[in-house]
Amino acid sequence: MTIPSYSIGILSALATLGVVIEMLRRRRLRERHALWWVLAGVFALIVSAFPDALEWGTDALGVGVPTNLIFFVSITVLFLVCIQHSAELTDLESNTRTLVEMAALQDLRLRELERRFDHGSSATGSIRERVGIDRL
Template sequence: MSGYYFAWACCLALVVFLVVLLRRRRLREKYALTWIVVALGVCVLGAFPGVIENIATAVGVVTPSNLLFAMALILLLAVCIQLSVEITGLEEETRTLAEELALLRFDVETLQGSNAPEGTSTAPDGATTTPDGPTGSSGGSRRGA
């Protein structure tokens, strides 16, 4: 089997695998689209090996395989940059959500503290403390000896 046929078969298998991941919702469309385009491009290069030789000649690269490695390096760099941008956005969103959650917890604790009977306070774990001693969430009194 020629190396071109092997590359072509691998790329078709990759496209099928990506479609399966999309259908199972394990991969989002915005990421899969890039990989499907790359796999289809490599399928074309595998089916028509003269294309990469013509491109290498037009660009001025002596060996077509060097052009493939350079293109692969540029593609991987672009993917790393895209994922870094996504991670940055997710970190910002996570920080914002954590701040909003902290504010909401503060508001809930403040409201619980203002609705508690006089002489009681609410602990952070939700247990109520009275002058007689702590009570659990079941409402029963636990007095120490």
């Protein structure tokens, strides 16, 4: 490899790590989401700075072409990120369902209270009319 190739690899890895760290600093990315990206950036930095490490890794793992190892590691990281997001999405869907059910129960209770209260004093208007709340 030539020096410009090394430089591009190192700068790309540093840029990736810089973006992840900056997003963490600005709280646009949470730590648990950044873990895999930081590991990928560090791997890219090591491979860029020490290409012999990639050769050693391919020999140790029995991979024929070093590029295949890079693709395998990249796909593995993306797969792990996808699994992590799927698990969190499942939790969020469950929480959303619980919140919607609780809101529906609260609305049902409020309507029942209004019905009971309006039944006793229908001349003065409903509770929502008196406090200025319109129905959704």
